[in-house]
Amino acid sequence: MSVVIRDLPVDERPREKLLRYGPESLSNRELLAIVLRVGTRRHSALALADQLLAHFGSLRELRDARCEELQAVEGIGLAKAAQILAALELGRRVQAAVRVPAVVRSPKDAADLVMEHLRYLDREVMKIILLDTKRQVLACPIASVGTLNASMVHPREIFKECIRRSAAALIVAHNHPSGDPTPSREDIQVTARLRRAGEILGIEVLDHIIIGDSRFVSMKEEGFFT
Numbered sequence: 001m002s003v004v005i006r007d008l009p010v011d012e013r014p015r016e017k018l019l020r021y022g023p024e025s026l027s028n029r030e031l032l033a034i035v036l037r038v039g040t041r042r043h044s045a046l047a048l049a050d051q052l053l054a055h056f057g058s059l060r061e062l063r064d065a066r067c068e069e070l071q072a073v074e075g076i077g078l079a080k081a082a083q084i085l086a087a088l089e090l091g092r093r094v095q096a097a098v099r100v101p102a103v104v105r106s107p108k109d110a111a112d113l114v115m116e117h118l119r120y121l122d123r124e125v126m127k128i129i130l131l132d133t134k135r136q137v138l139a140c141p142i143a144s145v146g147t148l149n150a151s152m153v154h155p156r157e158i159f160k161e162c163i164r165r166s167a168a169a170l171i172v173a174h175n176h177p178s179g180d181p182t183p184s185r186e187d188i189q190v191t192a193r194l195r196r197a198g199e200i201l202g203i204e205v206l207d208h209i210i211i212g213d214s215r216f217v218s219m220k221e222e223g224f225f226t
Contacts, residue, residue, distance in 0.1 A: 107218035155197035181212030
C-alpha cells in the first residue's frame with residue numbers, strides 16, 4: 001500500500017506545496033499527482049504519477065500518449081486519462097499562444113518561433129521562416145515532413161513559397177526527434193544545397209536552426225555558413 005498524501009507532512013503535500021512555494025517548486029510527479037487529484041484504493045496519486053512516468057519514460061513520451069495507452073497503466077481509468085489529456089492539451093495551447101517575435105534578430109529569436117511546435121514531434125519536420133528586408137516575419141509554413149535528406153527537401157518547393165510571399169530571406173528550421181540538435185551529415189548537405197539555390201534566386205538563406213528538446217543549434221553560429 002502506497003503512502004496516502006494526507007498522511008504526509010503539510011509541506012510535502014503537492015497541492016499545499018504548490019500554493020505555498022509556487023508550481024515551479026514541484027517535481028514532475030507532484031504536478032502529475034495534482035492533475036490526477038486522487039489515487040485509487042491501492043495507489044496514492046503520487047504513486048500513480050510514478051507509474052505513469054516509469055511507463056512512458058519521460059514527459060516527452062507522455063505528452064504524445066493516446067487515451068488507450070494511458071489506460072494501460074494500472075490505476076488509470078477513463079476519467080484520469082481524460083484529465084491528463086486535457087492538461088497536456090491546455091499546456092500545448094498556452095505555448096501556442098505565447099507571443100513570438102515579429103522581427104528575427106538572432107538565432108534565438110528564430111528558435112523561439114518554432115521551438116514549441118517542433119520539439120516534441122516524433123518525425124522530422126522542416127519549417128521555413130520567411131522574412132522581409134527588415135527581417136520581419138512574413139510567414140512560417142511547413143516545408144517538409146519526414147526524414148530530412150537532399151532528395152526529400154527540394155529547393156523548388158522551399159523557394160516557391162518564398163517567391164509567392166515576396167520574401168527577401170529565409171531561415172530553415174527542423175527538429176531532431178531524438179532531442180539532440182547536433183547537425184547530421186544530411187543537415188549539412190541540405191543546407192549547402194539550399195544556400196546555393198538561394199544565391200541563384202537572390203533570396204538569402206540566413207541560417208539553419210536545428211531544434212532538440214528545449215535546446216537548439218544554429219548552423220551559422222557553428223561555422224557551417226563560411
